[in-house]
Amino acid sequence: MITSFIEKLPQFFLYSLLGFLFIFLQSSFLPGFLPLYLVPNLLFILIIYIxxxxxxxxxxxxxxxxxxxxxxxKGIWLGPWAGAFTISFLLIFIFSQKFYFTNFILILGMAFFAVIISNIAYALLTFNLPRARIFNLASEPSWNSMFIVLFLxxxxxxLLTPFVLKVFSKFLGNYIQSNAR
Amino acid sequence: MNYQESNTVEPKRIIFFCTCLFILSAVLSAYSSRNPEFAKVGSNFVSSFLFPLQKFNSKSFVSIRGVWGKYIALVNVKEENSTLKEKINHLTTLNSKFEELRHENTRLKDILNIVNEHSFQGFTANVIAFGPTKWIQEITIDKGEESGVKVGMTVIEGNGLVGLVVHTNTYSSQILLISDPNSGVDAFIQSNRVRGIVEGIGAYMTRWSYVPNAEKVSVGERVISSGLDGVFPKGLFLGVVQSVQSQEEGMLFQEVRVEPSVDFKSLESVFVVTGKGNK
Structure with a gap:
């Protein structure tokens, strides 16, 4: 397994670079054009592709x-998003064993639920962490408003996933592998 | 090659591997929340990687916005005379630059007013990024340890309180907004001094908690920081009361929504307060 990882180091660096690029796009570049609520989570699409x-x-x-x-x-906690993305990977991995993700609707639905599940995983991972390092007057988020924001x-x-996956497929290789059972 | 490799991997092994990674992330989360310095080392590296891009991006927005808003929309108008078109484009770009300068001037004037009013010392900084996810409401500014930014410093804007520095890197810093659920500010109503705590509830909104049911609170009243939390200076404008929902009898506190005075979604310049007193 380790030898295989070493062989894939160039790929690792390429995806890392893409990861940084997408963090920059969704935190700095896109908010200049789009309302913050409408900024897509490009990093998720990369996770789905991977x-x-x-x-x-x-x-x-x-x-x-x-x-x-x-x-x-973000420099606040180290780990929650790592866990959340791992859960997303696992979810897609399990489902892709059962289904062929060639259908637009299926990919769209998969992406939607992957984002939701990932956010739930994030919420669970941070739920019990000391919430306030500086403030001692911390509260819980308004779950109603958070739900709307996350749903959006x-x-x-x-909605963007099928198109971005096509772009990825063009430059990084097709994402569909026929090992569904 | 990938195709063959992926088919030979036993699903159970991958599930086991993912479980291990998930447990590792949970352990890392717990550890880093208790030892902030642990996350800071890597964070410095990542921010030094992202900072040049973010800085360049924030500078180039002045002209990009002008082009986006006023040029792109005109591209399809075929009848325009080409000379006039060039002139219009030139003037449009100039105009948008002036417009941006006018906005910047207004913003800085507002900041200056609030700074003079409170005799704050500090410096202005540009917002170069927003939180990449919706869970933590924060902004990144283009000033860091090199400029003297320290964790715990208050950050304001012309319209009032923005938040607190929670993380610093060499050239940039992260500000936790007061609309983040991790944030809380001891505050009172300017007119009648009724006290409570302004808490972030996410989605760029705040509520005012622990306001006794017996106290009279009206929509539209100004809420300002009390300074009693020992974190934020006294007298900073936080917002106006948006709605008041008195609780049933027997409940101690009423539910008050506060509309933040600062529009967090369109922050561009902020002022980092380093101290108080004459310069």
């Missing part, structure tokens, strides 16, 4: 590492 394309330990490790980059870019994010990301 989950389809690399159904292996390498793919899981990549998703974990991209989550680590996202955590580091999932919807926009899902």
């Amino acid at each position: 989950s389809f394309k690399h159904k292996s330990h390498f793919g899981a490790f990549l998703c974990f590492m991209i989550g680590i980059y996202l955590d580091l870019s 994010e999932a919807l926009i990301t899902a």
